[in-house]
Structure formats: C-alpha cells, structure tokens
Amino acid sequence: MLLKKVEETIERYHLLEKGDRLIVGVSAGVDSMVLLHILHSLRQTFDISLIVAHLHHGLRPQESRQEAELVRNESRRLGLPFEYGRFDVKDLQKLKRLSLQDAARRIRFHFLNHLLHQYGAHKIALGHHADDQVETVLLRLLRGSGSMGLKGMLPIRDGRVIRPLIEVWRREIESYAKEMDIPSLQDSSNLKSNYLRNRLRLNLIPFIEQEVQPDFKKVVMKASMILRDENDFLEKTTEEIYQRMVREEKGALLFQGSEFQSIHPAIQWRLLQKIFHSVPPGGRTEEEGEGVDIRQIYKRVIQPSKSFFMELPFGICLEKRYDRISLERRKPKPIPPFEVELPLTGPTFIKEIGKQVVIRDMLKEDWPEGFERSPFVALLDYRCLQFPLKVRNFRPGDRFQPMGIKGTQKLKEFFIDHKIPRMIRPQVPLLISGEKIVWVAGYRISEGVKITEKTQRILKVDMIDKSNAQFLKDADNLL
Numbered sequence: 001m002l003l004k005k006v007e008e009t010i011e012r013y014h015l016l017e018k019g020d021r022l023i024v025g026v027s028a029g030v031d032s033m034v035l036l037h038i039l040h041s042l043r044q045t046f047d048i049s050l051i052v053a054h055l056h057h058g059l060r061p062q063e064s065r066q067e068a069e070l071v072r073n074e075s076r077r078l079g080l081p082f083e084y085g086r087f088d089v090k091d092l093q094k095l096k097r098l099s100l101q102d103a104a105r106r107i108r109f110h111f112l113n114h115l116l117h118q119y120g121a122h123k124i125a126l127g128h129h130a131d132d133q134v135e136t137v138l139l140r141l142l143r144g145s146g147s148m149g150l151k152g153m154l155p156i157r158d159g160r161v162i163r164p165l166i167e168v169w170r171r172e173i174e175s176y177a178k179e180m181d182i183p184s185l186q187d188s189s190n191l192k193s194n195y196l197r198n199r200l201r202l203n204l205i206p207f208i209e210q211e212v213q214p215d216f217k218k219v220v221m222k223a224s225m226i227l228r229d230e231n232d233f234l235e236k237t238t239e240e241i242y243q244r245m246v247r248e249e250k251g252a253l254l255f256q257g258s259e260f261q262s263i264h265p266a267i268q269w270r271l272l273q274k275i276f277h278s279v280p281p282g283g284r285t286e287e288e289g290e291g292v293d294i295r296q297i298y299k300r301v302i303q304p305s306k307s308f309f310m311e312l313p314f315g316i317c318l319e320k321r322y323d324r325i326s327l328e329r330r331k332p333k334p335i336p337p338f339e340v341e342l343p344l345t346g347p348t349f350i351k352e353i354g355k356q357v358v359i360r361d362m363l364k365e366d367w368p369e370g371f372e373r374s375p376f377v378a379l380l381d382y383r384c385l386q387f388p389l390k391v392r393n394f395r396p397g398d399r400f401q402p403m404g405i406k407g408t409q410k411l412k413e414f415f416i417d418h419k420i421p422r423m424i425r426p427q428v429p430l431l432i433s434g435e436k437i438v439w440v441a442g443y444r445i446s447e448g449v450k451i452t453e454k455t456q457r458i459l460k461v462d463m464i465d466k467s468n469a470q471f472l473k474d475a476d477n478l479l
Contacts, residue, residue, distance in 0.1 A: 002176040006038050006164050007045070013155035015162040016046045021121040022162075023051050023083075023112055026075075028067035030184040032127035033074070034173045035165055037182050039125060040078050051119055055111050056086040057104050060188065067185050074183065085111045101195065116160070128153055128163045131170040134220045135200050142196075148270070151228040169217075238270040242278075245271075251280055252328035257320065260301065272297055279316050279327050301325060307375060307442055309424045321465050322376075335426035339392035350391060353427050356464040357391055364455050376464070378431065378439045380449040382457035386434035389461075393426045400437045402444040411437065418443055429463055 010016050024039060026032040039050055052075040056064045068084060075082035093103040112124045133152045140149035156162050165173065177184060193199050208216045241263060246255045253275050260268060272294055297318060300308055310318040315329045338352040348357045361382055398411035415425050431439035438446040441463045451458060 002168065002172055003038060003041060005168060005172075007042060009155065009167050010042075010046070010164055015156050015164055016048060016123070018047045020046070020048045020123055021051070021119060022048055022123050022125045023053050023115045023119065023121050024125045025108070025112055025127065026052050026054055026071050027127075027187070028054070028070045028185045029127070029187055030177050030182075031129055031132075031165060031170070031173050033071075033182050033184040034177050035125060035127040036074070036078075037180065038164065040080070051081045051083060051115065051121065053083045053085070053112055053115050055108055056084070057107065058086065058088040058090065059100075059104075063185070063188060070183060070185055083115055087111070101197075122160065124161050126161065126163050127165055129165040129168050129170055129173060130221055131201070131217065133166060133224060134205070134217045135197050137220055137224050138200050138204070139197060146269075147227045147231045147234070150224060151231045152224040154228070234266060234270060238267055238274055241267060242271060242274055246275060248280065251330075252326045253279055254324060254326045257301065257323045257325050260325070268302070269294060269298060272301065275327055276312070276316065279329055281329070309421065309427075311421050311423075334423075335393060337393060337395070337426075339390055342389045342391060344387070348391075350429065352393075353429060354465065355429060356462075357429075358462045358464065359389070359459065360462075361457060361459045364451070364458050367458055375442045376462065378441070378445050378461045378463075379451055380438065380445060380459045380461065381451050381455045382459045383455075384433075384449045385438065385459060390432040391429050392432060393430060394428065398430070398437060400440060401447045402440075403447045403450050405447060411440070414440065414443075431461060
C-alpha cells in the first residue's frame, strides 16, 4: 500500500526520470531508512541508481557512531555505494552565528551537493514526510511567512531535490518499517523540548487534535496544497513580469523604479527575490538566499525619490539612480581624493565619480512654482555662499550642519545615520563654500544656506549622473 502511494507521488510530481542517479540522504531514522528501501524496491520500475549518503554532525558521538554503522551495514546488504561525511556543526554555528538546526541543515546540503557533483548524480532524495510538512508550515506561520512559506516544502525543488514521502504520514512509515522489518534508530534530540519544532510535534499538535480539531494535520496539509497552487499562479505571473520588465546589461539586471511601483505589492516581493536569485553569473539556491532580508531591500526600492547604494550577500550590489535600479555582482572601484573648482556658469564634469555639475542662479521671485524637488538638486541662498564653490569627496574629520539640526556633527556619523556603506562614502560629492560643507549631494543641504523669507537670490546646483539615460535631456533643460 505504502509503496504504491509513493509511486503515485513520484509520478504525479515527475520526481524521477529514466536513468536518474540519486544521492539518498539517510540519517538512520525510520523515515530515511524507509525511503532508502522504497527507492531500492523501485529501482527497476524507474530505472534509477542509488548512492547512500550519511552525515555525522559531531553532536551526539555515541549515537552517531551507531547510526553510521547501521546505515553502512544496510547499504552493504542492499549492494549500494555508501558515502560518509563528518563535520562539526558547532564550529559553523559559532562562525556564522546561526541556530544549531540551521547550521546543521546548511552543512547537510553542502555535503549532499558535493556528492551530487562528485558522482554526476541528477537528484538528491530526502525523507521528509507529511508530518514534517505540517510542522514546517506551522513554524513558518509563527515566523510570519506569506504564501511562499506556507506552501510548505515542495515535492521537488530546483529540479534536483526530491521528497518522495511528502504525502505519507509518519504512522504509515512506521507501520511499513515494522511490516518489512526495516532497522532504524531514534535520534534522542527529537525528544528534547528545547527545539521549537519538537514542542510543536510533542505538545501543540497533539493538544489541538485532542481539544480543537481531530483532523488538524490533514487540514494544515490541505491548506498548504491550496497555497502551493496559488503560489504557482503568482510565480508564473512574476515570471511574465520579470521577462517584460527586467533587462540584462553588462552583467547587471536593470529595471525602472516607476514601473516597479505600478505592480501589485504581492508581485513586488516575488520580483525582488527572483531578480536577486538571477543576478549573473549563475543563480543562488533557496538555501543560499535565505540570509537575504528582502524586506530591507523592498523598503529602499519603493521610496520613489531616494537614490542609494546597498551591499548584499554574495558580492551583489543594489543601486538606485533616479528611476534606474540595478543589481549586479561587483566590487566598487576605489575613488581617489578629488577637489574641483566650479565656474559660475556652464557644466563641470567630475571624472572620478562620473557626474556633471551645473550651476544656475536667479531671483527668488522668478523661481517657478511647483518645482519638483530631487535629492540631487540643491536650492541655496546665494548671499550665504562664498565663491568660488568647490566639489570634493569625504575627508577624515569633516563636519557638517544638516538642515534642521542645531550645531554640527561629524560627517562620518551622518553617513552612519543614513546607512551609507563605508566603501561608497568617497563617491558622495560634497559642495564646499569657503571651508564649509553646504551640501551632501543626494542627502541634505546645510542649515546655514537654506532658503528663508529673507532670501532674494537662489543658486540652483544640479548633480547629474552621466550614466543615466535622462542625462542629455536634463542638461538641455538646464542650459
């Protein structure tokens, strides 16, 4: 009965193809041992070959030795290759500041992926079952996940990680193991209440089944399958928008902020995730991308008028300039110290940062109403300035009085407050009047040069990015 049920799951989700070579993760627990025996029984049906993989996490020395011996002996009895790996999970936990379970999971996938490439295998088979699915959905619900998380674990992910037992309940697995006399060992850590997943399995779920809903696990499974279908629809929609909206240019993925703003928030989140995972060269897997906080990226991208630069994991840089947003893998080129004197008329190009500075002055009464402000346009009180003006970059010890603030503060502290990465700070142009910083371009003008009721003459300073497609049009308007 169980064998037939697993075979149907494999066929329903196309988990196997003829000739597949599988790396089977086997811990010695009853679920993975049953998975191994079922796949072994189905070898001829699907024309597959198996390599058994067992990992020692370095957490339970005595139990781990027994588990490794059991899996090794069973692999030998079945005539299958056996691969053994040993890692110290606690070392990775301390190094990366992860939870013990997250560190163990990362090491496990690293080990299995290594074997996948070593053997030229096609898939990794894991023993997750329906009870694991329920626990996973509940954990993600408690963490505030949306449909992407609440869909649960997929029967097949990234085309290479398969879960043939995902629709089978634990009681069915245990019954099959007993019927077929399949040996297994109990992991003592599964009985400890210091893990949230264990508390859900041992306490919360039994309580709900007894006091609230006897079929609670079936209800959760049904909900996750509904959410999986809805998630598939949203993923397809996201893919269509991605193809229409995102373009690749010199190794970067580009899109327009205004177009991004026009799509539904549910798609915006997914689109950002897809773009991040698609940045060339090569993409990142779901596990590799989990450390990325899409919420922080989202908050920055949806701000319509603020340009910024943001460093992300895996050497990816997110940058917004005017309406142009880009993600690419690169290391920003070091910017040397520079200082350029500005003429009172005409444009000045600053080659170190690729920007054009244009100055224009006029009477306050002639200034057009409804002028649209930009972080790269400064309006200054002409009489408060000392000429010639200069543009330079950051120097240690620089101080600045941001508009609306009493007294000065270190420019370094201003950068920190505005979350400007250290390597980007030399690229931020500073407008200098006399010896004072009167504008941190893109962020704030100085209190001492702001326009007041007494202002009669205005100086407009534009900082134009020549790499922006809008540059020529802007320059024509200014000149």
